[in-house]
Amino acid sequence: DTAVSQTPKYLVTQMGNDKSIKCEQNLGHDTMYWYKQDSKKFLKIMFSYNNKELIINETVPNRFSPKSPDKAHLNLHINSLELGDSAVYFCASSRGQDYNEQFFGPGTRLTVL
Amino acid sequence: DAKTTQPNSMESNEEEPVHLPCNHSTISGTDYIHWYRQLPSQGPEYVIHGLTSNVNNRMASLAIAEDRKSSTLILHRATLRDAAVYYCILRDPGVSGGSYIPTFGRGTSLIVHP
Numbered sequence: 678d679t680a681v682s683q684t685p686k687y688l689v690t691q692m693g694n695d696k697s698i699k700c701e702q703n704l705g706h707d708t709m710y711w712y713k714q715d716s717k718k719f720l721k722i723m724f725s726y727n728n729k730e731l732i733i734n735e736t737v738p739n740r741f742s743p744k745s746p747d748k749a750h751l752n753l754h755i756n757s758l759e760l761g762d763s764a765v766y767f768c769a770s771s772r773g774q775d776y777n778e779q780f781f782g783p784g785t786r787l788t789v790l
Numbered sequence: 791d792a793k794t795t796q797p798n799s800m801e802s803n804e805e806e807p808v809h810l811p812c813n814h815s816t817i818s819g820t821d822y823i824h825w826y827r828q829l830p831s832q833g834p835e836y837v838i839h840g841l842t843s844n845v846n847n848r849m850a851s852l853a854i855a856e857d858r859k860s861s862t863l864i865l866h867r868a869t870l871r872d873a874a875v876y877y878c879i880l881r882d883p884g885v886s887g888g889s890y891i892p893t894f895g896r897g898t899s900l901i902v903h904p
Contacts, residue, residue, distance in 0.1 A: 720828075721894070722893075
């Protein structure tokens with residue numbers, strides 16, 4: 678049973694395109710996150726949603742728009758992709774906002790050409 | 791921002807204990823100390839967390855200094871599967887209405903020799 682799943686695992690696209698990454702968790706958690714891990718392996722939080730409500734938005738460009746249709750899903754839509762968006766994107770979830778244990782997905786490697 | 795300092799890398803032999811240090815001299819009184827690890831090509835995985843007292847679980851032990859300015863993650867018997875990047879993280883009250891924002895640093899890359 679996969680706790681946090683992401684699709685696709687790999688995404689290769691051209692500059693200027695719009696793409697989406699989907700995330701689902703089957704843990705019954707209230708809080709979900711998106712992280713970006715760049716080529717230097719720094720892992721930085723982008724967004725956090727609690728009960729479908731945005732609670733953290735860490736100075737991410739407006740081209741990135743998260744959407745949470747329900748508590749189990751947090752999708753990431755990226756408009757007008759740029760070279761600098763190339764990274765591995767991780768979705769995660771936790772029982773609540775209080776951030777004890779987070780469960781991470783396997784990651785989506787995005788390559789922008 | 792409460793930050794952590796960890797060695798870039800450490801090496802160990804299989805079956806031996808490993809002590810991974812973390813300095814967090816600017817830790818606040820309410821910050822929890824969390825450890826995560828990231829195996830190659832995988833997402834981070836929770837290892838352990840603590841506040842003041844030492845903690846044990848099935849994966850590791852966490853030893854916290856009395857002044858809380860440092861901590862050590864202890865793997866009692868390293869296996870090849872423990873080769874990963876280990877992150878020491880403090881909860882960081884951020885700009886978004888007081889929600890906690892986990893801040894991952896570079897971490898320590900643990901190499902385990904057979």
